[in-house]
Amino acid sequence: MNNSKISTLSKGVLLLVMVLLVSSIFVPMWRIELTAPQYPEGLVLKLHADKIAGDVDIINGLNHYIGMKTLHKEDFVEFTVLPYIFVFFAVFALATAIFAKKKVLYVLFISLILFGALAAVDFYRWNYEYGHNLDPNAAIQVPGMSYQPPMLGYKQLLNFGAYSIPDIGGWLLIASGFLLFIIVIKESNLLQKFKKPKTATALLFFLSLFFLSCADNTKAVPIKLNVDSCDFCKMSIADGKYGAEVLTEKGRTYKFDDIMCMMNYCKENLNTKISWYYVHDFTQDNVLIPAPTAHFISGGTIKSPMRGGVVAFSSEKDAKEFGTKLNAELITWDAILKK
Structure with missing residues (x-):
């Protein structure tokens, strides 16, 4: 038996990865939701692989008043190259399934991880420039204030709450990476190494640290007395016994x-x-x-x-x-x- 070949099951998973990568081109990759008292139903910005969608015109109107750049597809080279990158990885996954070589699988997985890391850095850079490079002649100016949207999660920006999360395409991309990770683990027989007591103990230790680091997701956020306002009655929260x-x-x-x-x-x-x-x-x-x-x-x-x-x-x-x-x-x- 040739140990350099991947299994039939892994080939099937690679074909699924190919489908997921191609599908991600046609649905939103990321979404930024905005909520404020004057917009009770909220506003949403949807980032596709090849365009910007959602309430773009309304958001651009708001951006104009506070000095932020308006959003236009033509200003972002990413919307031109991303569809081709996804097609490249989809073809790469198909080729890996056809040639069935473990080394090719490892290269595919590492390449996708590197792409994800570079995409995250680029998204952060875009968010930073978008929120910090403000027009000094804007109608509304708050000294020292920047409007950088959150890369992931929630952030308060003036009277707007901004929430940034993956959309359908983003989850498809994450699923692709996860499936590749599973078959890489399977084909490299890494699980066999974890059967050794010392290795298993070390793995358990690091997993415990990981889960402990995630525990703060449910931690209460301190209320700033005389600064924070009640989200129902809009009164200032002044007493730390009733809130x-x-x-x-x-x-x-x-x-x-x-x-x-x-x-x-x-x-x-x-x-x-x-x-x-x-x-x-x-x-x-x-x-x-x-x-x-x-x-x-x-x-x-x-x-x-x-x-x-x-x-x-x-x-x-x-x-x-x-x-x-x-x-x-x-x-x-x-x-x-x-x-």
């Missing part, structure tokens, strides 16, 4: 000066998918705790900023003690969600 915040599945953070403001916001924005709820611990100053594990009291003489009348505690003992002092009743998190 709350939510983290969405998209990574956005919404902050509130009153627990009931948070609940009312969620009721009015049912399409916003919440991943985590946080509330202020009434016994501490501006300390957020997970709402599902908190203990609550409601009513009585509680005077929260917007008269929501609900406060939270880390311990049940504190909740009962303050419930007696404030003539308030214990209430569960589930009951608050149903209010």
